[in-house]
Amino acid sequence: QKEVEQNSGPLSVPEGAIASLNCTYSDRGSQSFFWYRQYSGKSPELIMSIYSNGDKEDGRFTAQLNKASQYVSLLIRDSQPSDSATYLCAVNMGTGGFKTIFGAGTRLFVKA
Amino acid sequence: DVKVTQSSRYLVKRTGEKVFLECVQDMDHENMFWYRQDPGLGLRLIYFSYDVKMKEKGDIPEGYSVSREKKERFSLILESASTNQTSMYLCASSFGGANVLTFGAGSRLTVL
Numbered sequence: 469q470k471e472v473e474q475n476s477g478p479l480s481v482p483e484g485a486i487a488s489l490n491c492t493y494s495d496r497g498s499q500s501f502f503w504y505r506q507y508s509g510k511s512p513e514l515i516m517s518i519y520s521n522g523d524k525e526d527g528r529f530t531a532q533l534n535k536a537s538q539y540v541s542l543l544i545r546d547s548q549p550s551d552s553a554t555y556l557c558a559v560n561m562g563t564g565g566f567k568t569i570f571g572a573g574t575r576l577f578v579k580a
Numbered sequence: 581d582v583k584v585t586q587s588s589r590y591l592v593k594r595t596g597e598k599v600f601l602e603c604v605q606d607m608d609h610e611n612m613f614w615y616r617q618d619p620g621l622g623l624r625l626i627y628f629s630y631d632v633k634m635k636e637k638g639d640i641p642e643g644y645s646v647s648r649e650k651k652e653r654f655s656l657i658l659e660s661a662s663t664n665q666t667s668m669y670l671c672a673s674s675f676g677g678a679n680v681l682t683f684g685a686g687s688r689l690t691v692l
Binding site: 471476500504507511512513514517556558560566567568569570571572573 | 611613615620621622623624625628630638639647670674677678679680681683684685686
């Protein structure tokens with residue numbers, strides 16, 4: 469089992485729709501969870517972090533965490549063509565929580 | 581803004597050569613990381629460091645070594661480059677327990 473798993477996609481949604489991205493992780497002791505966005509040819513950049521069970525909202529983005537199910541998701545409301553990118557789920561693992569492991573990423577296309 | 585600078589954007593090396601990839605950050609971050617990114621595999625952690633002269637193996641350390649003599653600089657070394665080390669290499673840094681990563685622009689290495 470991979471440490472962090474994501475559906476590789478591609479996920480295609482029409483402009484204005486909700487995009488839902490999912491991620492599962494293997495380490496029950498993980499405490500910190502992140503979503504990074506990576507545009508083609510660019511480096512990843514942080515869009516959301518979440519540390520507690522439940523939802524965390526920031527503008528059009530909502531991160532959801534369920535530690536019991538070892539599941540974290542990202543919802544993008546009112547999707548825009550500029551949201552088209554690869555979304556990387558990342559989890560801090562191991563003693564001290566410094567070891568950050570990424571999923572393979574989900575490619576999102578938002579059609580105008 | 582935190583800046584993570586990777587010394588070379590593009591390198592072409594021959595099989596068996598020794599390769600140095602340099603990374604410097606300017607915001608006094610404790611933690612530094614080296615990842616490689618390959619299509620379909622996402623970011624895979626090679627090594628990380630949470631303090632000067634400290635290093636920890638990531639998921640794929642074989643064929644690599646690292647050096648962190650100063651807090652701001654983290655070097656990745658390929659002792660004898662092989663064609664399967666052709667990849668995009670990304671350096672990142674973070675501070676404290678939150679461990680939000682800031683990435684450099686990447687170094688694309690081709691080994692012939």
